[in-house]
Amino acid sequence: MDLTESAEDAAFREEVRTWLAEHLVGEWRDLMGLGxxxxxxxxxxxxxxxxxxxxxxGWTCVGWPQEYDGRGLSLWQQVIFHEEYARADAPHGVNHLGETLLGxxxxAFGSDAQKxxxxxxxRAVEELWAQGYSEPNAGSxxxxxxxxxxxxxxxWVIDGQKVWTSNAHLSDWCFVVARSEPGSTRHHGLSFLLVPLAQDGVEIRPIEQLTSGSEFNEVFFTGARTDADLVVGEPGQGWGVAMGLLGFERGVSTLGQTVGFARELDDVVARAKANGSIDDPIVRDRLARLKVELNAIRSFALRALALVEGGQDSAAGGGAGSIFKLAWANWHRQLGEVAMDVAGAAGLLTQGTATPYDLDEHQRLFLFSRSDTIYGxxxxVQKNILAERVLGLPREPKGS
Structure with missing residues (x-):
């Protein structure tokens, strides 16, 4: 894979940098790094x-085709946009699920009317979306x-419960996988529905987290309704649509994520230098290892995306998405653990009395990164995908 930028790509990178520098000023500058x-x-x-x-x-949905008002950017230009956005420390988006998953x-699967x-x-960020996949007994x-x-x-009349529904309390709609054929089992008889959340049949309960935030939610559907034509694909064939959506989950935006990781690592290194823990050879070795591993993760992600773009891999078939998820999630957890070791005894104490959890950045990093190896x-699950679908090993036995 040749990572040398063309003159066109270099000009595009400068365009993104310039626009962000010109607009992340005044009231917008105060939002940098938030969310x-x-x-x-x-x-x-x-x-x-x-x-x-x-x-x-025109800086949302940059990878969508132009016929749907996207920019139709190439794979590498999408990487450039997300990397420069992260380097600028611009505020995090509010409609990731709508823009990068549902859209x-x-x-790929929707009707002309749905599109x-x-x-x-x-694209205009006028309607926000949540994902209705996980349930108390149907997570992984x-x-x-x-x-x-x-x-x-x-x-469609919907009854049931979803859980870990990110930002449902802030969303207008939810795409819901529901069992629409009585007596069906497993991946048969499921439908992929688009459901409005502002209705009497929907109750949303935020779940308090260790970090004191509550973007995860339980969502209860009790006779909730959505129009009959708001099923994506054919009724009862929702499994294929649901799996297609997951194929978009680890796209080019994850390259911007690695830029954010690099910034977090730099902050930990700065703290280690400030408090003298950098002089500990074990701490120094762990920080150096994290830096090398992050560079390797980024290189792998670029190669994997290029293979997917070229049709030589897929999220499941080739295993690239699963390998990348395993790599970055475990790397990030290790960073959180090292951050607490660098902080030392000070990391055990919160600051101030305004809230029960007034955490600094490294305490929040440590606590939230515990979830990285679970969500998404x-x-x-990722290891099973690699074992069964890539290596062809026998399927894991199911309990009776």
Whole structure:
């Protein structure tokens, strides 16, 4: 893979840098760095306004085809955009699920009416989306979904419960995997539905986290309704749509994530130099190892994305997505652990009395990164995918 930038790509990188430098000023500058993992509650309305400014200038949905008002950027230009956005420490987005997951899924599987209805509002950040996949007994084992949907008088009526529903309390819509064929089991008989959240049949309960945030939610559907034509793909064939969506989950935006990781690592190194722990050869070796590993992770991610783009790999078939998820999630957890070792005894104490958890950045990093190896597909699931679908090993025995 040749990573040498063309003159066109170099000009595009400068365009992104210039636009961000010119606009991340004044009130927007105060938002820099806000809204990262575990901090979705920070300045939400202000970040929403920033995201709408991005949309006005054509900086949302940059990888979507131009026919759907995207920029139609090449793979490498998308990487450039997300890397420069992260380097500028611009505020985190508010509609990741709509822009990077549902939008491409509708483009691939949705009807013309669904594309016309939803895509412009996603691109303009006018409607925000949540993901209704996991349930109390169907988290990593998504095929065990028990939420039910039935057609009644021209509408889907939905009953069941979803959990770990990120930012449902801030969202307008939720894409929901529900069992629509009575008596069906596993991945058969599921439908992929688009459900409005502002209705009497939906109750959203935020889940308090160790970091004191609560972007995860339980969502209860009790006779909730959505129009009959708001099923993506054919009724009962939602498994293929759901898996197609997961194929978009670890796209080019993850390269920007590695830039954020590098900034976090630099902050830990700076703290180690400030408090003298850098003089400990074990600490210094661990920090050096993390730096080398992060560079390797980025190189692997670039190669994997190039293979996917070229049709030589896939999220499941070639295992690139699973390998990348295993790599960055475990790296980030290790960074959190090293950050606490660098902090020493000071890391055991919170500052101030305003809230029960007034955490510094490294305490929050340590606590939230514990979840990295679980959400988005746990380590165990990723290893099973690699073992069964890539290496061809026997499937894991199911309990009776």
């Amino acid at each position: 990262g993992p575990g901090r979705d509650h920070e300045a939400f309305e202000e970040r929403l306004a920033w995201n709408r400014l991005l949309a006005e200038h 491409p899924t509708l483009i 016309e209805r939803f895509l412009p509002r996603i 084992d998504l095929a065990n979904v028990q939420t039910k949907a039935r057609l009644v008088d021209g509408a 597909g746990s380590d165990e």
